[in-house]
Amino acid sequence: MMLVMINIAQLWILAATIDAALARHFSVLVPLVVASGVCFVITLSIIKWWRPTSRKKTSTGYVREDR
């Protein structure tokens, strides 16, 4: 869900970048590209390091026992 939200934000940034480029507002292009890059880095970080909770443990740390 987080990744989808970041993608939507990046889509919005891309639209703003195209608008700024066509309107020749060059001063805002670099911040927009940087913002998009930050979103990309966050996305990569989530994909690289995020892991679901273990099947062995519950959210409270309780270790499930074999039945």
Place this chain on the structure above:
Amino acid sequence: MTKNLSETIKHVVASEELSDETDVREATAPFQAEFPYERDEEAQVTRREFCNFLGLTSAALFAGAAGFAAKAALDARESVSLAPARIEGAELLAPNSSLNFSYPTERDSAILIRTADGAYHAYGQKCTHLSCPVYYAREHQRLECPCHEGAFNAATGAVLYGPPPRALDAIQIEIRDGQIWAIGRG
């Protein structure tokens, strides 16, 4: 049924090698066996595959933004040096009137205005809202866009009212031996 389920739970919970992150299909195979459909015949997308797809989408959006910015920067750099062009008939233009011409290429329509005080001003004719051609309204002494009722100052090109987000693209002009020349973009 209960025995199978118990064995499956033991198999998955006890296994250190199987993980739904590294090989979700293998890890969940025992669970899938409980359901009466052929999983392989369906176009399933695992969580990890979906995340990877979102990562690729993110990369593509970043590349698109960077590409558009780079192209805009290159275009801006190229437009610095434009060849001067004489505006035919401009010297005969009466005060408070306008003349259409093309600059810097034949496809770029522009408008030359001679205001009531005799000064010359030139702009690209595309409205900065949605590129409709602007015209000089003599009675109001301003440039107007007929599409969405935007208006621009004839002397500066600045927006007077309406939806245009910025001023018109100015064209630099110069008087050489009584002739009017367009020499670049302002």
